[in-house]
Amino acid sequence: MAKCPKKEPDWLMISALQHYAYCPRQFALIHIEQAWADNFFTAHGNLLHERVDSYESEQRGDIRYERSVAVRSNALQIRGKLDLLEVEGGSAKKYYPVEYKRGKPKQEPWDKIQLCAQALCLEEMRDTTIESGAMWYWQVRKREHVPFDEELRGITLQMIKEAHSLLMSGQTPEPIADQKRCKACSLNDLCEPAVFRRDHSSAYIEGIFSDPTRSESNGD
Numbered sequence: 001m002a003k004c005p006k007k008e009p010d011w012l013m014i015s016a017l018q019h020y021a022y023c024p025r026q027f028a029l030i031h032i033e034q035a036w037a038d039n040f041f042t043a044h045g046n047l048l049h050e051r052v053d054s055y056e057s058e059q060r061g062d063i064r065y066e067r068s069v070a071v072r073s074n075a076l077q078i079r080g081k082l083d084l085l086e087v088e089g090g091s092a093k094k095y096y097p098v099e100y101k102r103g104k105p106k107q108e109p110w111d112k113i114q115l116c117a118q119a120l121c122l123e124e125m126r127d128t129t130i131e132s133g134a135m136w137y138w139q140v141r142k143r144e145h146v147p148f149d150e151e152l153r154g155i156t157l158q159m160i161k162e163a164h165s166l167l168m169s170g171q172t173p174e175p176i177a178d179q180k181r182c183k184a185c186s187l188n189d190l191c192e193p194a195v196f197r198r199d200h201s202s203a204y205i206e207g208i209f210s211d212p213t214r215s216e217s218n219g220d
């Protein structure tokens with residue numbers, strides 16, 4: 001179901017960038033059509049975040065550990081919450097954002113985009129530069145160090161721009177081609193990508209037999 005295009009851009013939740021990077025249709029189903037379905041993975045991820053949120057802030061040596069820190073960027077119109085922010089030093093502070101995830105490190109940059117967007121917010125809020133952060137993966141109980149290099153910053157800014165523009169359009173795009181990704185998607189039942197693809201292939205076949213120009217160009 002498509003909605004009317006908007007005149008003013010909405011604020012984008014940083015967690016939505018991960019949905020967009022995974023699949024623009026998933027992003028649209030959740031953030032435009034307000035459809036959502038929990039599967040085991042998302043339910044477990046929510047539980048993990050609830051647990052992380054319940055920890056108190058604390059000081060250990062020269063580092064202060066702040067939990068559930070709200071961040072926003074007026075320039076990028078994004079906002080969200082950091083799982084953990086490590087703040088080191090006195091007047092010249094060094095910030096190190098950490099995001100917790102249920103699974104394990106991925107080849108694709110989905111999680112890193114979310115973390116980098118959080119860092120971009122902090123940079124604007126604190127008028128500073130943040131060189132790196134980390135992902136912490138529950139499944140492997142391991143931290144992955146993430147440098148905020150030019151490439152990751154570029155991809156993140158591009159995703160923010162595209163996600164805003166899709167949100168403004170109010171249109172839900174077609175399913176992605178990657179069927180493996182669809183299998184792991186919590187919205188598979190709502191999205192019905194297989195039905196959509198089947199409809200498309202039958203329309204294509206019908207088009208071949210009803211379009212005379214196609215027959216000519218094929219030399220029939």
Ligand code: SF4
Nearest residue numbers: 023175176182185191
């Ligand atoms: S099932 Fe596939 S196309 Fe549909 S929302 Fe999920 S990933 Fe995207």
